[in-house]
Amino acid sequence: xxxxxxxxxxxxxxxxxxxxxxxxxxxxxxxxxxxxxxxxxxxxxxxxxxxxxxxxxxxxxxxxxxxxxxxxxxxxxxxxxxxxxxxxxxxxxxxxxxxxxxxxxxxxxxxxxxxxxxxxxxxxxxxxxxxxxxxxxxxxxxxxxxxxxxxxxxxxxxxxxxxxxxxxxxxxxxxxxxxxxxxxxxxxxxxxxxxxxxxxxxxxxxxxxxxxxxxxxxxxxxxxxxxxxxxxxxxxxxxxxxxxxxxxxxxxxxxxxxxxxxxxxxxxxxxxxxxxxxxxxxxxxxxxxxxxxxxxxxxxxxxxxxxxxxxxxxxxxxxxxxxxxxxxxxxxxxxxxxxxxxxxxxxxxxxxxxxxxxxxxxxxxxxxxxxxxxxxxxxxxxxxxxxxxxxxxxxxxxxxxxxxxxxxxxxxxxxxxxxxxxxxxxxxxxxxxxxxxxxxxxxxxxxxxxxxxxxxxxxxxxxxxxxxxxxxxxxxxxxxxxxxxxxxxxxxxxxxxxxxxxxxxx
Numbered sequence: 001x002x003x004x005x006x007x008x009x010x011x012x013x014x015x016x017x018x019x020x021x022x023x024x025x026x027x028x029x030x031x032x033x034x035x036x037x038x039x040x041x042x043x044x045x046x047x048x049x050x051x052x053x054x055x056x057x058x059x060x061x062x063x064x065x066x067x068x069x070x071x072x073x074x075x076x077x078x079x080x081x082x083x084x085x086x087x088x089x090x091x092x093x094x095x096x097x098x099x100x101x102x103x104x105x106x107x108x109x110x111x112x113x114x115x116x117x118x119x120x121x122x123x124x125x126x127x128x129x130x131x132x133x134x135x136x137x138x139x140x141x142x143x144x145x146x147x148x149x150x151x152x153x154x155x156x157x158x159x160x161x162x163x164x165x166x167x168x169x170x171x172x173x174x175x176x177x178x179x180x181x182x183x184x185x186x187x188x189x190x191x192x193x194x195x196x197x198x199x200x201x202x203x204x205x206x207x208x209x210x211x212x213x214x215x216x217x218x219x220x221x222x223x224x225x226x227x228x229x230x231x232x233x234x235x236x237x238x239x240x241x242x243x244x245x246x247x248x249x250x251x252x253x254x255x256x257x258x259x260x261x262x263x264x265x266x267x268x269x270x271x272x273x274x275x276x277x278x279x280x281x282x283x284x285x286x287x288x289x290x291x292x293x294x295x296x297x298x299x300x301x302x303x304x305x306x307x308x309x310x311x312x313x314x315x316x317x318x319x320x321x322x323x324x325x326x327x328x329x330x331x332x333x334x335x336x337x338x339x340x341x342x343x344x345x346x347x348x349x350x351x352x353x354x355x356x357x358x359x360x361x362x363x364x365x366x367x368x369x370x371x372x373x374x375x376x377x378x379x380x381x382x383x384x385x386x387x388x389x390x391x392x393x394x395x396x397x398x399x400x401x402x403x404x405x406x407x408x409x410x411x412x413x414x415x416x417x418x419x420x421x422x423x424x425x426x427x428x429x430x431x432x433x434x435x436x437x438x439x440x441x442x443x444x445x446x447x448x449x450x451x452x453x454x455x456x457x458x459x460x461x462x463x464x465x466x467x468x469x470x471x472x473x474x475x476x477x478x479x480x481x482x483x484x485x486x487x488x489x490x491x492x493x494x495x496x497x498x499x500x501x502x503x504x505x506x
Contacts, residue, residue: 002023002024002025002036003023003024004020004021004022004023005018005020005021005022005023005024011034011035011038014034014035014038016035016037016038018035022035023035023036125141125142125143125274125275125276125277138155138156139153139154139155140154140156140254140255140258141153141154141255141258141259141277142154143274145272145274146275154255154258154259154262156258157258157301158360159360160360163180166186167183167186168180168181168183169183169303169312171305171312171358172358172365174356180310181305181310181311181312182311182312183312184304184312184347184350184351185313185343185347187346187350187405188342188343188344188346188347188350188401188402189343190404190405190408190409190412191342191343191404191405191408192339192340192342192343193339193340197339201241204241204244205237205241205244206240207240207244208239208240208242208243208244209236209240209243211244212239212240215236215239215240215243218232219233219236250335252384253383255277256277256280256281256334256381256383257316257332257334259273259277259281260281260284260332260381261300261301263281263285264295264297264300265297265300270282270285279386280381280382280383280385280386280388283381283386284332284379284381284388286388287379287390288319288379291322291390292321293319293320293321293322294319294320295317295318295319295320296317296318296319296320296327299315299317299327300316300317300318301314301315301316302314302315302318302359302369303315303357303358303360304350304351304354304356305354305356305357305358305365306350306353306355307356309406311350313347313350313351315329315330315331315351316330316331316332316379317329317330317331317379318330318369318371319377321377324372325372326370326371326372327371327372328371328372328376328377329348329351329352329371329372329376329395330376330377330378330379331344331348331376331377331378331379332379332381333378333380333381334382334383335382335383336382337378337380337391342401344378344393345376345393345395345397345398346398346401346402347398348376348393348395348398349376349395349398349399349401349402351376352371352395353402354369355368356368357369373395374394374395374396375392375393375394375395376393376395376398377390377391377392377393378391378393428503429503429504431477431479431504432473432474432475432476434482434504435473435477435482435485435486435489436473438485438489438493439461439489441498442489442492442493442496442498443457443458443461445496446460446492446496449496464488465488466484466485466488467484468480468481469481469484469485469488473485482504
């Protein structure tokens, strides 16, 4: 249904001026606000009807289309005249129909991305993220080796089932019952330098909107980012990140991880790695060999579980260092580690402190792996650099960060009403305090009036204590008990000339 413009603007389709109060509506093709004269009428929709389709002379729509049901004076008697069964309409046409009827246009279901591998030429390589070939196989990268005409693909590695919203691993607990485990990276993000990450994301969104006019137009035509237009703005942010290349390095890093894994496990020679990644894979292997470090095949991409806190994560490598007796936990980082040092130390500590392991391929749990408890190694292999550097991390410090991260998560999960409430002035007491203070003020006055010890006054009060009120007066009084005590104390305070002046909180 048409809306009234809230601001002076310009029609996004015909550039005609729009003034506050003018009728406007969303264009079904662009989803941008236009003035009503720019909206396509039935004649625009008729262009989508194939030749030979029987059209209703009243509304102009095909009788077999759902929109014809809303015709005020149908000239086609659908009860007696045979009508072809409704066809599955093109999504854009269906959206236009829904818009014409004033219905909400449903978001199209996400379609799996299909990769046209035939376009890859010899020597070329492409990286993908959760992409699919025509056969529906998840792949990380695809390339045509030099001197060949056939496409090779690097499939995505097996992953455990994850929670659709937050990515938690669904793994068996010690009794074999499947349960969700919080990811180690999620826990350690609690101590990350979030302000740096937020600033980077904000810059990427600005860059992405600047590169796509349609995103700018969408933002300019919506006014409520945290209310009715929230989903629109969220969609713009995601598309802006893509336009700014935010995910490109992530995809490159994922592919580089997988090629290093294939070479470490002997399933691929360095010469078989596409030229796009070959240099970095070669530097990675040369770096390990220079330090006499050996990769333990059984500890490549191993899932480690900490049953104490319900946490799990995937450690990239287990290494044998020449100067350490036990294996050393290690991770490969292909992005910047400048702002994530504490989170990385926490992550390595979680892996080393594991209580069990899990093998995704065989879907079987395994025992704890004894590993060195003092250090973890980070293999820094920037996907856009030409070096490979090893860093040593203190696991003792990492464990402190681990415990701190758990505490921060508990604080974040705590209910807000445990630390804040409506303001209560100091001259207004809670029910227990209100009655207790009144009793405390009355007892010495009664003792003075009766010229007797305080103990006898307390006995007197006990003898006349209101029925239904617990004795001594409880710290968690009910409303009935408070009312009964108020009725009991008020006459005494009046008689003694000492009415209690402080109110009670409701």
